[in-house]
Amino acid sequence: DAGVIQSPRHEVTEMGQEVTLRCKPISGHDYLFWYRQTMMRGLELLIYFNNNVPIDDSGMPEDRFSAKMPNASFSTLKIQPSEPRDSAVYFCASSQTSGSRETQYFGPGTRLLVL
């Protein structure tokens, strides 16, 4: 398997524009996570899905952020409108239910810069 795939790897946009980040989890994994990493706040869990259903979105900063998982092999994180404080590295991760220890497999991240 190619691992978790994220696109784009880098995104530069202007304040007010819509940004869409994409993720393809590892085939067969039933959990998908979106994280945001910044110097100030470290690694934050934004939202996670189980079998395409959002389970916990309490980490989503505000209504400008939305995430969807229309099928088992694709998820998007959308920011509309974007603001400079959204600049961060956004990671997608996936895992497979085991009933015990969970290993999350991370994608390479999308580095977002909002000017």
Place this chain on the structure above:
Amino acid sequence: GEDVEQSLFLSVREGDSSVINCTYTDSSSTYLYWYKQEPGAGLQLLTYIFSNMDMKQDQRLTVLLNKKDKHLSLRIADTQTGDSAIYFCAEGGGSGGYQKVTFGTGTKLQVIP
């Protein structure tokens, strides 16, 4: 809620041992993890320990768990320049469930040649 804390930075000389420390708050945590993040990459699981264990050794890595004090440490023996990375402590299997893993802020390890 769950909280995991780490020091932000550690600098060691090549060949020395590195010890990265972590404290967590969820006493019901079942698994404690160490993830490694190399520059420009995502996190990768390095090792883990089950909460009923005190120690786990895996080649150059030694994980120590003091469950009473909720303290976890990662020791890297004979640290190499390739070990330079950010190391994240994480806990799971507690009140958040197995799938939700709470990560610390990460400790940046700098290995000086």
